[in-house]
Amino acid sequence: MTDIIVKTVEELKDAPEEYREAIGKLVISHAVNELYGAQVFDEPAIAYAPTPYAKWLTCRVAMEEYGHHVRFKQLGVQMGIPEERMVPGTGKKPLSIFEFPLKTWEEFVAIKLLADLAEILQVEDLLHCTFHPLRNLARATMPEERFHAQFGEDFSAELVKTPDGKARLQAAVDEYYPYLPSFFGGSKSRNNEIFRKWKIKQRTNDEMRQDFITRASEVAAKYGLTLPEVRQAA
Amino acid sequence: MSSVVALPRALLDTLRVDVRAASWFAALGEPLTDGDRSDATAYAEALGFDFLEIGLARDWPDAERLLKAPDWTPAWWDREEALRRSLLADAEARYPEAALWSALTDLTTDAGDLVHGKAATAAARLGSAAPASIHVAAGAASQAIYQLAVARLAGQSASPFESKFRLYAAGRWPLGILGSRLVLF
Numbered sequence: 001m002t003d004i005i006v007k008t009v010e011e012l013k014d015a016p017e018e019y020r021e022a023i024g025k026l027v028i029s030h031a032v033n034e035l036y037g038a039q040v041f042d043e044p045a046i047a048y049a050p051t052p053y054a055k056w057l058t059c060r061v062a063m064e065e066y067g068h069h070v071r072f073k074q075l076g077v078q079m080g081i082p083e084e085r086m087v088p089g090t091g092k093k094p095l096s097i098f099e100f101p102l103k104t105w106e107e108f109v110a111i112k113l114l115a116d117l118a119e120i121l122q123v124e125d126l127l128h129c130t131f132h133p134l135r136n137l138a139r140a141t142m143p144e145e146r147f148h149a150q151f152g153e154d155f156s157a158e159l160v161k162t163p164d165g166k167a168r169l170q171a172a173v174d175e176y177y178p179y180l181p182s183f184f185g186g187s188k189s190r191n192n193e194i195f196r197k198w199k200i201k202q203r204t205n206d207e208m209r210q211d212f213i214t215r216a217s218e219v220a221a222k223y224g225l226t227l228p229e230v231r232q233a234a
Numbered sequence: 235m236s237s238v239v240a241l242p243r244a245l246l247d248t249l250r251v252d253v254r255a256a257s258w259f260a261a262l263g264e265p266l267t268d269g270d271r272s273d274a275t276a277y278a279e280a281l282g283f284d285f286l287e288i289g290l291a292r293d294w295p296d297a298e299r300l301l302k303a304p305d306w307t308p309a310w311w312d313r314e315e316a317l318r319r320s321l322l323a324d325a326e327a328r329y330p331e332a333a334l335w336s337a338l339t340d341l342t343t344d345a346g347d348l349v350h351g352k353a354a355t356a357a358a359r360l361g362s363a364a365p366a367s368i369h370v371a372a373g374a375a376s377q378a379i380y381q382l383a384v385a386r387l388a389g390q391s392a393s394p395f396e397s398k399f400r401l402y403a404a405g406r407w408p409l410g411i412l413g414s415r416l417v418l419f
Binding site for chain 2: 047051052053055056057058059060061063064066067069070071147151154
């Protein structure tokens with residue numbers, strides 16, 4: 001019996017253990033990765049932004065990313081997850097991309113253009129989640145994630161106006177893009193199997209990865225950029 | 235022996251009240267008052283910029299043009315940043331780091347939603363704002379709240395961030411220093 005709808009955190013207490021554990025893993029993963037992203041990329045990018053307009057726009061993006069962490073953490077706390085499990089450095093392994101600190105404005109633009117597209121796909125897959133508090137959080141987060149990806153598009157459009165800017169952006173894409181397909185997890189992920197069994201998530205990791213590669217190729221082409229070869233999924 | 239103490243809840247509560255009471259973006263484009271000029275001068279002087287002319291952006295497109303101008307003065311931003319880092323180090327020496335970080339993050343998350351809505355209202359009222367500019371305004375206001383919180387938690391009640399916040403509280407948006415002018419919207 002896997003047809004289940006859980007409308008509140010209170011109801012979650014009566015859900016099967018496998019379901020509760022799966023929801024807990026997802027909430028922890030989002031809380032940790034939103035915080036990593038804000039700390040490693042968004043906040044440092046403020047210093048690299050070229051004008052006050054870009055700096056304050058980046059401030060807003062950083063605060064929204066921190067805000068996503070706060071919202072996922074608040075949901076986790078309601079579910080009884082200890083706060084220390086929802087911050088980096090306490091067990092949840094970070095995504096490999098977070099091991100490469102930001103060095104330039106072009107890198108940040110490339111990350112917003114492509115990594116936030118990957119984030120959109122992850123959130124999209126939760127929009128029909130059977131655990132409604134998580135579904136609602138995904139719906140609240142989605143407009144901000146779309147804005148962050150649009151930020152990447154807007155500044156990409158600026159950068160590609162000059163050959164030098166385009167070359168620097170392409171170099172950043174070449175550096176960061178290879179790490180992104182592994183965002184979606186392994187092809188034979190047991191976690192993903194459980195997520196789909198309980199209709200917490202909708203698609204396999206490979207389906208999401210392929211969709212990402214297609215959409216990333218389209219958005220890159222829009223700005224005359226090319227994507228490097230993809231590494232093998234984790 | 236450590237001198238780290240619990241976070242001052244009363245100070246944070248007062249700050250939240252100040253944020254809620256502020257007239258965020260309500261006076262954009264209006265003629266400058268003596269109070270605006272006084273707070274703007276105090277803000278600039280506290281950052282080490284003397285004898286600045288106080289300029290005024292007429293509307294959203296004018297503000298956007300000024301904020302994107304390549305001839306802006308990075309020293310203004312850099313001095314604020316240096317001061318913020320110094321004050322943050324002071325605050326971290328006073329309070330438990332994790333609690334301080336959580337309090338600042340929660341405050342700016344809540345305040346960010348508030349000022350975003352206020353910026354959207356102001357943009358709708360005046361018209362002609364680029365959609366991204368609402369986010370820019372919200373980012374600027376959220377940053378001002380964060381800076382003020384850090385300063386007060388560091389025990390600094392007379393920092394430039396107080397006069398900067400007063401400008402926002404009066405409905406203004408300090409756009410920054412361009413050449414010899416501090417420009418308000």
